[in-house]
Amino acid sequence: MGARCRFLHHPTEPPGVACQAPTGAASDSSAGRPSRAELGRSRVVQKPVPDAQTSDPRAFQIQQLRRRFGPRETEDASGTHLSLRLVPSDPDFPFEIGSLHCVLSVPSGFPSDGTPALSVTNKDIPRGHQVNVERGFDGLVERTPAATLLGLMTALDRNLDAFLAEERRDTFKLVLPTVPRTEGPLAPPASAAPHSPDQLSTAKTKRENETRQLEARLGRHALFQKSTDGLAYVLPLAPRRRADLPVPLQAVGSLRLSVPPLYALQPCRIELLAVGRDAAAATERAFEARASAFPDTTLMGHLNYLAQNMHTMATAEPEPEPDEPAAVAAPARPAAADDKSHVVLIPRPPEWLLVSSGDEGSDYLSSSDDASEAEEDVPELPSKPQRGTALSLPMLELYGIELLELVSLALTVRCERCKQHVDVERADDGKVVAVDCGKCASPLNVAYRKEMLHAHSTRAGFLDLDGCAAVDLLPRWSPSAPRSPPCSSLRSHFIPTCAACSTRFPGPGLVSVRGDTSTDFCRECHRQMSTAAAAVDSRR
Numbered sequence: 001m002g003a004r005c006r007f008l009h010h011p012t013e014p015p016g017v018a019c020q021a022p023t024g025a026a027s028d029s030s031a032g033r034p035s036r037a038e039l040g041r042s043r044v045v046q047k048p049v050p051d052a053q054t055s056d057p058r059a060f061q062i063q064q065l066r067r068r069f070g071p072r073e074t075e076d077a078s079g080t081h082l083s084l085r086l087v088p089s090d091p092d093f094p095f096e097i098g099s100l101h102c103v104l105s106v107p108s109g110f111p112s113d114g115t116p117a118l119s120v121t122n123k124d125i126p127r128g129h130q131v132n133v134e135r136g137f138d139g140l141v142e143r144t145p146a147a148t149l150l151g152l153m154t155a156l157d158r159n160l161d162a163f164l165a166e167e168r169r170d171t172f173k174l175v176l177p178t179v180p181r182t183e184g185p186l187a188p189p190a191s192a193a194p195h196s197p198d199q200l201s202t203a204k205t206k207r208e209n210e211t212r213q214l215e216a217r218l219g220r221h222a223l224f225q226k227s228t229d230g231l232a233y234v235l236p237l238a239p240r241r242r243a244d245l246p247v248p249l250q251a252v253g254s255l256r257l258s259v260p261p262l263y264a265l266q267p268c269r270i271e272l273l274a275v276g277r278d279a280a281a282a283t284e285r286a287f288e289a290r291a292s293a294f295p296d297t298t299l300m301g302h303l304n305y306l307a308q309n310m311h312t313m314a315t316a317e318p319e320p321e322p323d324e325p326a327a328v329a330a331p332a333r334p335a336a337a338d339d340k341s342h343v344v345l346i347p348r349p350p351e352w353l354l355v356s357s358g359d360e361g362s363d364y365l366s367s368s369d370d371a372s373e374a375e376e377d378v379p380e381l382p383s384k385p386q387r388g389t390a391l392s393l394p395m396l397e398l399y400g401i402e403l404l405e406l407v408s409l410a411l412t413v414r415c416e417r418c419k420q421h422v423d424v425e426r427a428d429d430g431k432v433v434a435v436d437c438g439k440c441a442s443p444l445n446v447a448y449r450k451e452m453l454h455a456h457s458t459r460a461g462f463l464d465l466d467g468c469a470a471v472d473l474l475p476r477w478s479p480s481a482p483r484s485p486p487c488s489s490l491r492s493h494f495i496p497t498c499a500a501c502s503t504r505f506p507g508p509g510l511v512s513v514r515g516d517t518s519t520d521f522c523r524e525c526h527r528q529m530s531t532a533a534a535a536v537d538s539r540r
Helices: 036-043 053-054 057-069 129-145 149-164 197-218 278-292 299-313 326-327
Strands: 070-076 079-086 100-107 118-119 232-236 253-257 269-272 389-392 396-399 401-415 421-428 430-435 443-451 459-466 467-471 493-498 515-523 528-533 537-539
Touching: 053 057, 057 079, 057 149, 079 149, 100 149, 118 129, 118 278, 118 528, 129 149, 149 396, 197 232, 197 389, 269 278, 389 467, 401 443, 401 459, 401 528, 421 430, 421 443, 443 467, 459 467, 493 528
Parallel strands: none
Antiparallel strands: 070 079, 079 100, 100 118, 232 253, 253 269, 389 459, 389 537, 396 528, 401 421, 401 467, 401 493, 430 443, 443 459, 515 528
């Protein structure tokens, strides 16, 4: 082969000697084996396509949606309509939407003829944002024409937050006038007088100021919620005289306040939550009547009045509407027909008996000096004898908590003999804990009797101390010290009760540090519960 031979030759070898490969040399071409690249390409196998997808792709893709979402189906001449719920898979989804309610329309000739369309039906999403989601789905269909219906819904799930974050599109609604027909000539319609620009400007300013005040005072409460359009608020409600309410209303704890765009030219309304509609109708009607009669009262004033006088508003009977045709047709009765006087006695309105609490400077759910306080107060009997050292949390804050119990107490006591501080652990309710002073060996006895903590009581219970005095509640951390957890036995455990569902938190409970906020969630309704105690007070 001469110079074209790929083997090395010794200069003394004659040119006729046969060429041999060196020992140990590997040559893929001489061995007859394929290269790695060729071997990798030969092993690539195309994903098998099911026979059902090839024969009837439309029915195959609809079946995929049935297994994934379980939708409700309706058939008509245009195709199949699937009503389904798409739950966002992103754990950090930024919008307060539990699921996207939508209707997916699949044409009869899909996928060869026609494209799917999406219609959003959520009532808590404004129509302008619904249009953004629907047009975003149409864009996905145009960009990926070969995608399946399940693939399109998966792409919608990934891009749902981007579609909802777009600028809200302007929409309009056509409303047909409902004018009753008359036999005679048409009379000019008696429409309400239009509001002047000054009135609209004043109403807008008043609404902004009062809603800002409402959010500032109640925004930190666990039950506070605000709608996306800013027209409705979910607020806590604690009637001052709950025991005097009708039985169906005694469990009320929250309400929905509707503030119209033209407030206070239009009255605000309420809707009591978690109670029957028939039982709440009288209270809601009385609240709307008062809001119409006193348009200058602030939103906080209306809520204060409701909290103070709900027991009278719930039992007030609606005024009967006058029947004008019957009054005109009724003949006049002569004065001598009966001996009754012409003076008609009407029941005294409840507003005359109670002083209105609609002052802007009053706090929500605060007590006011009204005539009802002159009634005889029934003394509240204590559940346990008031003896010993009272343990109180004077600056206790409860958010989303109905009741709070200090079930296990850990505290620091001071020996009365040598003034040495001793830590006492696990002082449970009704048990006596005996310890010895580490300095003078004096016996120290501590007994704890618990009480319920709630919005109107900050006393955690009573201490029976022998040979010592209470100093502080454990655990005790300094704000500048590192947050290293103390010994598990030197912790005071609190058990809260959820204000929304009245479910008791499981043991051992929460560990609250003085000056810090302890937060957890209800195991039943998953509402947030927070408590904070800024100070501890013990008095004999």
